[in-house]
Amino acid sequence: MTAIRDSPVVLDRREGPYGEVVLRRHGGLLQIIANGCFLMDTSDGRSERLLVDAALGALDGRERPELLIGGLGVGFSLAHAAANPRWGAITVVERERAVVDWHLDGPLSGISDRALADPRTRIAETDLLDHVNETCATYDALCLDIDNGPGWTVTEGNDGLYSEAGLAGCARVLRPGGVLAVxxxxxSPEFEGTLRNAGFQRVRTEEIPVARGVPDVVHLAVRPG
Structure with a gap:
């Protein structure tokens, strides 16, 4: 009986333009799986909170900075940002309609409902690389939580986001002194080098301790003033 109770239960499965996305419940956790690759769950959220806080802490004290979040995920980054009155407008780019639906009226709404009701929040349903290459908007900070990291992407097309050209696009939508947090x-020491080659300065890495294995990290970089 224990094995049955602990088996993951698929709540929704959809085929989108970038492959299959699945929302499942495993015990008390909700999990997002993309193309068979585990992305994230609702177990903690510490990494997502640090991502947002690190970006804010690296800014130069400007008032009401505007934030772009790459990836809605389970909603921890958005919820944490919206809970902080220091942030101004908050834009979240999410390319999977299924993920947006899970937040609007699905099982993940309990995490993000207050943030989505916040007048500062806007959801842009598009690919992040398309957004940074096409938008006329600029931001003070850009937080990326789309893949499992620069070297562990969900789809092959995401590789371009972490290339020099992709990072140059990220820099283009940042205001002078703006912060990129990944x-x-x-x-990934190699990614630090790519950030510098793309023109970023003050590149550094903050570690996030985990229970087992190598730590998660947040890569931070600043667009020159």
């Missing part, structure tokens, strides 16, 4: 499941 979550990763493992440290």
């Amino acid at each position: 979550w990763s499941a493992r440290p």
